[in-house]
Amino acid sequence: xxxxxxxxxxxxxxxxxxxxxxxxxxxxxxxxxxxxxxxxxxxxxxxxxxxxxxxxxxxxxxxxxxxxxxxxxxxxxxxxxxxxxxxxxxxxxxxxxxxxxxxxxxxxxxxxxxxxxxxxxxxxxxxxxxxxxxxxxxxxxxxxxxxxxxxxxxxxxxxxxxxxxxxxxxxxxxxxxxxxxxxxxxxxxxxxxxxxxxxxxxxxxxxxxxxxxxxxxxxxxxxxxxxxxxxxxxxxxxxxxxxxxxxxxxxxxxxxxxxxxxxxxxxxxxxxxxxxxxxxxxxxxxxxxxxxxxxxxxxxx
Numbered sequence: 001x002x003x004x005x006x007x008x009x010x011x012x013x014x015x016x017x018x019x020x021x022x023x024x025x026x027x028x029x030x031x032x033x034x035x036x037x038x039x040x041x042x043x044x045x046x047x048x049x050x051x052x053x054x055x056x057x058x059x060x061x062x063x064x065x066x067x068x069x070x071x072x073x074x075x076x077x078x079x080x081x082x083x084x085x086x087x088x089x090x091x092x093x094x095x096x097x098x099x100x101x102x103x104x105x106x107x108x109x110x111x112x113x114x115x116x117x118x119x120x121x122x123x124x125x126x127x128x129x130x131x132x133x134x135x136x137x138x139x140x141x142x143x144x145x146x147x148x149x150x151x152x153x154x155x156x157x158x159x160x161x162x163x164x165x166x167x168x169x170x171x172x173x174x175x176x177x178x179x180x181x182x183x184x185x186x187x188x189x190x191x192x193x194x195x196x197x198x199x200x201x202x203x204x205x206x207x208x209x210x211x212x213x214x215x216x217x218x219x220x221x222x223x224x225x226x227x228x229x230x231x232x233x234x235x236x237x238x239x240x241x242x243x244x245x246x247x248x249x250x251x252x253x254x255x256x257x258x259x260x261x262x263x264x265x266x267x268x269x270x271x272x273x274x275x276x277x278x279x280x281x282x283x284x285x286x287x288x289x290x291x292x293x294x295x296x297x298x299x300x301x
Contacts (some may be wrong), residue, residue, distance in 0.1 A: 007259055008252040010294050019051035023245025026100035027107070027238075028056045028093065028122070031084045031115070034108030035064055037134065037234045041107045042072045044238025048260075050245050052224055056096060056103045058083050072176025084115040091124065102129045103243040106136025107234045124149040129244050131155045133237040134162075141165040147200065148193035153250045157203040157237055179204060180219075183212045201254045203240070205233060211251065211260045218255045222262025227282065235282045236261045264289035 013022075025045045030038030033058075041053040052073070057065050059076035060083045066074055075096060078088035097103060103126055109115055119139040123132065129152045132140070137158050140146060144166060145156065160172035160179075167186055169175055175182050183204045190200050191214045204210040209220040239261050243253035267288050268281040 002122070008158060008248065008256055010290070011246060011248070021196060022049055022051035023102065023205055023242065023247070024052045024054070024100040025050045025102055025104065025241055025245045026054050026056060026128075027241070028085070029053070029104065029107040029109060029234075030061055030065070031110035031112070032061070032082070033153055034110065035061055035068070036231060037108030038065065038291050039068050040231045040234040040283070041104055041133075041238040041241075042069060044235045044283050044286070045104070045242040045245075046071055047283055048239045048242035049290075050242040052100075053095065053242075054100065056085075056089075056093060058085055067245045075123050080112060080114050082110070084110045084112040085118055087114055087118050089118065089122075090121065094125065097126050097128050100128065100245075102131070102241055102245040104131045104133065104237050106132055106134040106139075109135040111138050120146050123147070123154075125151070127151045127251060129153045129155075131157065131237055131241045131244070133157045133233060136163045137166065144190070145193075147190050150194070150198060150200070153199040153201070153246070155201040155203060155240055155250055155254050157205060157233065157240070159205045159233060163204055174205075178208070179208075179210055180217070181205070183210045184217060187212050187214055199250050201250050203236070203254050205236065211254045211258060213251050218250070218258075220255075220258045220262055222259050223265050224262075224269045224270045224274055226277035227262070227265040229278055231279030232261075232265070232282060235279050239286075258291060260286070260289050263293060267292070283292045 001098045002032045027042040045053045054073045056075045056077050058079035062076035078086045080086045116139045118143040160175040163175045183202050187202045240257035265284040266272050267285040
């Protein structure tokens, strides 16, 4: 296992480019009471440099998102009686995937049984790199073998509670006792069933977030307790999916994503105090974080 010390450089932007040059991101998120997760993730993807972001949302929630989001495109999708994504959305979602470079799956999608089944089907059938978070991870509980069937690369972003369910460990506390070994052993167990060209990256969130794949691991040093607030994870998913869409390798995107996420949180804490921080504050200070990162020399951080 190699500990990564050097973070990647930011990709330069050339003058002769257009919005399609910086990635087309599809976010599948949201359900009644959880439109905030969809909002935070998709807005963050744009703020992190994506050229085009489309939010796929249950159709009855679309009017709400069209008001909340002005720069993100929205696509109303077939829904269940509970106003969550329905199996009937499969065909339309697959067409959307063809028109996008990368997919974020899970924020606020709910654990409604039909939606849960749709999530598992999508993980097996989406032919794009995919970032799986929140209810995407919840759907994998007792169904981890679905990851053996991914078509491209996948990034999983669990918090300790979600990680305990993925691994079958007793509780989040059990994960916290052995964060590094839990992360690396999980990735290695999935690796055995994947072909060589496919990558699975695990981002175990928390104090000193861990990014692990089969050969290397990175332990993040940015971030603060003020980021322990609802929605912060949706912001992280938005950053990572944006960077993948911009052409970063999935490990580099995950590594850089957690660093920038924590750095923006550190700036927000200095400006507003950790006690009062909310997830949207992290988005607000993303521009400052990217500017500060670009000025840093070395990357031995």
